[in-house]
Amino acid sequence: MSREGWFNLALAGLLVAFPLAAQAMDEPFLVTLATRAVILALAGVGLNLALGLGGLVSLGHAAFFGIGGYAMGILASHAQGYTPLAEWPLLIEGTKSMPVIWLVAVATSGLAALAIGALSLRTSGVYFIMITLAFGQMFFYFAISWPAYGGEDGLSIYVRNGFPGVNTLVPLPFYGLCLAVLALALMLCWQIARSPFGLALNAARQSAKRAETVGLSPYRLRLAAFTLSGAITGLAGALHADLNRFVSPAMLSWQTSGEIIVFVILGGTARLFGPVAGAGVFVALEHLLGELSDFWHIWLGLLLLAVVLFARGGVVGLVCGERRHG
Amino acid sequence: MAEAILSARGLTKRFGALEASRDVSLDLRAGEIHALIGPNGAGKSTLIAQLAGSLRPDAGEVRLAGRDVSALGVAARARLGLGRTFQVSALAMEDTVLQNAILGALGARGRAPSPFGRALARGRLRDTAEAALARVGLGECAGQRAGSLSHGQRRLLEIAVALTLAPRVFVMDEPMAGLDGEAALSLRALLDGLRHEAPILLVEHDMDAVFALADRISVLVEGAIIATGTVAEIRADPAVRRAYLGEEG
Numbered sequence: 001m002s003r004e005g006w007f008n009l010a011l012a013g014l015l016v017a018f019p020l021a022a023q024a025m026d027e028p029f030l031v032t033l034a035t036r037a038v039i040l041a042l043a044g045v046g047l048n049l050a051l052g053l054g055g056l057v058s059l060g061h062a063a064f065f066g067i068g069g070y071a072m073g074i075l076a077s078h079a080q081g082y083t084p085l086a087e088w089p090l091l092i093e094g095t096k097s098m099p100v101i102w103l104v105a106v107a108t109s110g111l112a113a114l115a116i117g118a119l120s121l122r123t124s125g126v127y128f129i130m131i132t133l134a135f136g137q138m139f140f141y142f143a144i145s146w147p148a149y150g151g152e153d154g155l156s157i158y159v160r161n162g163f164p165g166v167n168t169l170v171p172l173p174f175y176g177l178c179l180a181v182l183a184l185a186l187m188l189c190w191q192i193a194r195s196p197f198g199l200a201l202n203a204a205r206q207s208a209k210r211a212e213t214v215g216l217s218p219y220r221l222r223l224a225a226f227t228l229s230g231a232i233t234g235l236a237g238a239l240h241a242d243l244n245r246f247v248s249p250a251m252l253s254w255q256t257s258g259e260i261i262v263f264v265i266l267g268g269t270a271r272l273f274g275p276v277a278g279a280g281v282f283v284a285l286e287h288l289l290g291e292l293s294d295f296w297h298i299w300l301g302l303l304l305l306a307v308v309l310f311a312r313g314g315v316v317g318l319v320c321g322e323r324r325h326g
Numbered sequence: 327m328a329e330a331i332l333s334a335r336g337l338t339k340r341f342g343a344l345e346a347s348r349d350v351s352l353d354l355r356a357g358e359i360h361a362l363i364g365p366n367g368a369g370k371s372t373l374i375a376q377l378a379g380s381l382r383p384d385a386g387e388v389r390l391a392g393r394d395v396s397a398l399g400v401a402a403r404a405r406l407g408l409g410r411t412f413q414v415s416a417l418a419m420e421d422t423v424l425q426n427a428i429l430g431a432l433g434a435r436g437r438a439p440s441p442f443g444r445a446l447a448r449g450r451l452r453d454t455a456e457a458a459l460a461r462v463g464l465g466e467c468a469g470q471r472a473g474s475l476s477h478g479q480r481r482l483l484e485i486a487v488a489l490t491l492a493p494r495v496f497v498m499d500e501p502m503a504g505l506d507g508e509a510a511l512s513l514r515a516l517l518d519g520l521r522h523e524a525p526i527l528l529v530e531h532d533m534d535a536v537f538a539l540a541d542r543i544s545v546l547v548e549g550a551i552i553a554t555g556t557v558a559e560i561r562a563d564p565a566v567r568r569a570y571l572g573e574e575g
């Protein structure tokens with residue numbers, strides 16, 4: 001097995017061992033912290049598909065994260081208030097069931113990514129960054145000015161949503177659920193990276209001319225990747241909202257988009273476990289430095305600067321060395 | 327006379343005041359190697375770009391296998407059977423030589439790959455790719471990064487990728503540039519046989535190779551074709567001698 005393979009295995013082991021140890025030491029807060037890291041990692045895994053494999057620097061992924069969050073908030077708030085979302089032309093009720101919420105989150109954020117991608121991917125480079133940012137801000141301001149679902153204040157739900165056979169109210173089982181979702185997303189990305197689609201997408205990132213010359217449309221490849229990427233980040237948004245039992249426009253802010261990019265770059269762009277390492281480091285720093293100073297973002301900024309200047313491969317690149325080919 | 331598989335009619339392209347293509351008409355017929363020669367800056371690469379669809383002409387049309395493809399882009403023309411190699415290599419440099427060739431085989435299937443498609447097993451794609459690499463003599467380099475190849479080898483890889491497409495026509499922009507004597511000779515032998523699979527429009531500076539390979543030659547000078555004919559006709563053409571061959575001594 002390659003060095004990166006061992007690193008990934010070790011990281012996976014840590015994801016299993018850490019919360020168990022925290023539980024054994026009677027530190028449920030650490031389990032919640034780990035849950036946050038796993039969910040943010042999932043958001044990063046989504047972005048990594050677009051950014052790492054496709055080379056698409058999206059500064060608008062908060063839109064998908066937030067749409068996933070609001071999918072949870074809206075469905076659950078209707079369920080807890082016993083008011084249907086719609087009565088005509090057909091009755092749509094709210095729900096407290098995670099599988100249903102996840103499906104809705106994936107479908108809505110995926111659709112949004114398809115629409116945003118269809119327009120944004122006609123541009124590239126800095127224009128693409130600005131357009132995705134602009135779309136993200138559109139959703140942000142829309143959420144702020146939408147009084148039906150809390151506007152600026154956001155939406156709270158009283159009890160975490162349920163999953164058949166899992167007691168989601170207890171931190172450890174909920175963590176396990178989130179970890180399982182992350183594992184599935186990682187498996188999907190692993191298979192995509194090795195698939196003909198992944199090969200074509202990666203080649204189009206390196207040379208769009210090359211992809212076109214063999215009859216492949218870079219636009220279509222990127223749109224498919226962007227849609228899938230948005231859907232995965234949207235799923236993370238639904239979980240994140242469930243973790244906090246709260247969703248607000250902050251999830252849709254451009255700072256959130258920036259943070260998701262930070263997970264990917266900090267961990268190692270285009271590395272399968274990069275976002276996992278990145279989100280882990282981010283949450284650990286937030287916890288440790290946040291206790292010392294309110295201005296911990298300064299230290300995060302310096303760390304990010306160091307990574308970009310001296311360790312382009314991020315944490316994974318630092319530990320495992322340059323990417324191997326073939 | 328054999329039918330034209332790729333043809334240009336009245337192609338004209340201006341870059342500001344410069345007329346890089348002037349009313350260019352050209353046919354590529356089944357089974358032939360049609361060489362396009364002309365001094366540097368004559369407009370050979372510009373013409374190829376218009377044939378392949380990466381440059382939109384100001385006027386004129388391009389037909390591929392009897393179909394007007396003037397409105398189609400690069401990818402669509404490639405799917406209709408246009409196999410192109412670049413003067414300046416355009417490859418996925420971070421990928422391996424084999425991965426680049428597999429990409430060609432993938433495009434040749436004409437269907438866009440799906441994110442949920444199966445992993446790349448040792449399947450038909452790989453067989454096609456390996457066979458193409460072996461034909462251009464890059465079989466040994468399959469595992470190397472494309473970026474680590476010499477310029478000549480990159481040119482060969484471009485040809486291998488074009489081979490995986492099993493195109494109806496080949497359009498090659500200076501495929502022999504950068505190859506040493508032996509490699510150039512073996513490429514010459516490959517092209518010689520290849521014309522029976524699909525005709526080749528060949529831009530080439532090496533006159534020995536052109537005279538040895540070409541069934542017909544078109545001479546491009548300052549954006550216009552001044553003569554088209556067999557090797558003997560072109561060698562004897564006074565206008566060509568004056569405008570082009572004469573210069574080279």
Ligand SMILES: Nc1ncnc2c1ncn2[C@@H]1O[C@H](COP(=O)(O)OP(=O)(O)O)[C@@H](O)[C@H]1O
Pocket residue numbers: 341344346364365366367368369370371372373
């Ligand atoms: N994109 C472009 N913009 C402006 N001028 C160009 C462009 N591409 C080519 N040219 C000019 O058109 C002429 C023909 O170029 P080219 O087709 O590359 O010649 P050749 O391949 O025969 O050496 C040259 O004078 C070149 O400088």
Ligand SMILES: [Mg+2]
Pocket residue numbers: 370371372413499
């Ligand atoms: Mg040229």
